[in-house]
Amino acid sequence: xxxFILGHLSLFELVxxxxxxxYSQYIVLRAGVFSMATAGFASIGAYTAALLSVRIDSxxxxxxxxxxxxxxxxxxxxxxxxxxxxxxxxxxxxLAFVQIVISIGLYWESMTGGALGLNGIPxxxxxxxxxxxxxxxxxxxxxxxxxGIGRAFDIIRQDETVxxxxxxxxxxxxxxxxxxxxxxxxxGGGLMAYRNYSxxxxxxxxxxxxxxxxxxxxxxxxxxxxxxxxxxxxxxxxELARPLADYRLAVNGVLMLLAIIYWPYGVVDTLSLHWRQRxxxxxxxxxxx
Amino acid sequence: xSALELCNLSRQFDGLTAVDDVSFSVNPGKITGLIGPxxxxxxxxxxxxxxFLLPTRGCIHLYGEDISRIEPAHVARKGIARTFQNIRLLKxxxxxxxxxxxxxxxxxxxxxxxxxxxxxxxQETSEFRxxxxxxxxxxxxxxxxxxxxxxxxxxHQRRVEMMRALATQPRLLLLDExxxxxxxxxxxxxxxxxxxLAKDGLAILLIEHNMRFxxxxxxxxxxxxxxxxxxxxxxxxxxxxxxVVAAYLGG
Numbered sequence: 001x002x003x004f005i006l007g008h009l010s011l012f013e014l015v016x017x018x019x020x021x022x023y024s025q026y027i028v029l030r031a032g033v034f035s036m037a038t039a040g041f042a043s044i045g046a047y048t049a050a051l052l053s054v055r056i057d058s059x060x061x062x063x064x065x066x067x068x069x070x071x072x073x074x075x076x077x078x079x080x081x082x083x084x085x086x087x088x089x090x091x092x093x094x095l096a097f098v099q100i101v102i103s104i105g106l107y108w109e110s111m112t113g114g115a116l117g118l119n120g121i122p123x124x125x126x127x128x129x130x131x132x133x134x135x136x137x138x139x140x141x142x143x144x145x146x147x148g149i150g151r152a153f154d155i156i157r158q159d160e161t162v163x164x165x166x167x168x169x170x171x172x173x174x175x176x177x178x179x180x181x182x183x184x185x186x187x188g189g190g191l192m193a194y195r196n197y198s199x200x201x202x203x204x205x206x207x208x209x210x211x212x213x214x215x216x217x218x219x220x221x222x223x224x225x226x227x228x229x230x231x232x233x234x235x236x237x238x239e240l241a242r243p244l245a246d247y248r249l250a251v252n253g254v255l256m257l258l259a260i261i262y263w264p265y266g267v268v269d270t271l272s273l274h275w276r277q278r279x280x281x282x283x284x285x286x287x288x289x
Numbered sequence: 290x291s292a293l294e295l296c297n298l299s300r301q302f303d304g305l306t307a308v309d310d311v312s313f314s315v316n317p318g319k320i321t322g323l324i325g326p327x328x329x330x331x332x333x334x335x336x337x338x339x340x341f342l343l344p345t346r347g348c349i350h351l352y353g354e355d356i357s358r359i360e361p362a363h364v365a366r367k368g369i370a371r372t373f374q375n376i377r378l379l380k381x382x383x384x385x386x387x388x389x390x391x392x393x394x395x396x397x398x399x400x401x402x403x404x405x406x407x408x409x410x411x412q413e414t415s416e417f418r419x420x421x422x423x424x425x426x427x428x429x430x431x432x433x434x435x436x437x438x439x440x441x442x443x444x445h446q447r448r449v450e451m452m453r454a455l456a457t458q459p460r461l462l463l464l465d466e467x468x469x470x471x472x473x474x475x476x477x478x479x480x481x482x483x484x485x486l487a488k489d490g491l492a493i494l495l496i497e498h499n500m501r502f503x504x505x506x507x508x509x510x511x512x513x514x515x516x517x518x519x520x521x522x523x524x525x526x527x528x529x530x531x532x533v534v535a536a537y538l539g540g
Contacts, residue, residue, distance in 0.1 A: 140404055142406075143405065143410075144404055146406070146411070146414060147402075147403040147406065147410045147411065147413070148393070148396045148403045148414070149403040149404065150403075151386075151393070152393065154390075155379060155390050158379045158381065159377055161341075162377045162378075162379070162390075163362075165339065165370070165371050166365055166391060166457060167366035167394040167457065168362055169363075279435070280435065280437065283436070
């Protein structure tokens, strides 16, 4: 197993970067916000990190911190006009945000290099860094799930009217979800920049948005490990099934369809639901006897 | 001081006056009933009190404080809890988690401590879980604590919703048709709980259709018809009034 991991180190790096973007998508969905802004946050974070290292030679952690901070800022600003929108309207508005970010990347040539993008970015990120970042992200997400913020997110997602009747200020929590999504998206973008050597605006378009979404849909929307498992499956599968690699997109599509039809809660959530129900049946049986 | 006071409360939807010049008060330690035929405006009154709707005219005071124009989440934080006409539970979440969600109003730990899992935030969570378990055992529901709330029977789901409302430790409890769809035995069991809560000093406003249930619980009754208050007072006196008979009870 460890030989396999060492042999495919760059693949596992990719899994980790992808799942951080998946978590940016996950956190908004968890709070009941239908945001597609992750790709936009990632773009802003990636360009910030890349420019810092190319222009002023700043070290890895400064670049990543800046990427996360600017992502948070973008999330906070974006949350403002979106506070009154719900569901599919949020999705459309955030799609527009992604488009705007792409256009800025294309037209602000002096800064972003336009369509040619930024090249010669040093590869600063290695597997160890990614593991460290991922464990920090998981730590925060797990504690958040077990304390007040997670509770509020879960209530808002399931029934906004109930949330309001319990005194939860929906707008405030959804704004927090946007900021967290911005932090994770910016961070993911920064990591991409320090891994990929080069950036173009189209890296952060529709395909990225769809894959971030599919990690969450396939892996699970509620359990913290959902997006990680989703990213693992969708990134590793085409590599394990080499003969299918040419049909990568088709395989992903089929997989998504199957997941949506048969495992609509995603892999991790379906398993945990199954496990919880079995435990519930067992306690009922015990209560009777 | 009365817990809740409505003064000349009105609400119009375009041309329709759903609630028209309604004034009454709800006192702590008592169950006050609000009845009326379908479409009389009962639920509109509840939505006005809980802030989901803004009144067109008039005012709402909670223990002397004007709450008629503040947003609903803020109203809830002031101490008004409600149950819903059609039960609204988090069906996937466990019974215990549903009750824990009621404690939101009493959360003291900041977002930072929740994000980074400080001991204070963890402690708060485990305290809420203990208090929720106490509440469950008070209502003989502890054996269901870990079941998904959606798996419970209708009557038990009602109780969970009640316990969630009580977890907020409200100063006023709004019950919107709490025994709809229950048989008499279940309804009476719930009624005993309401009586006990009132005796402990809670102010309760009960919106209900079931006349027998209302008569057995309320010390004061108000009757709405077409948005207007047509009778108020002691339940048996109210029931005897001709207008009430004509509007609501029939023949």
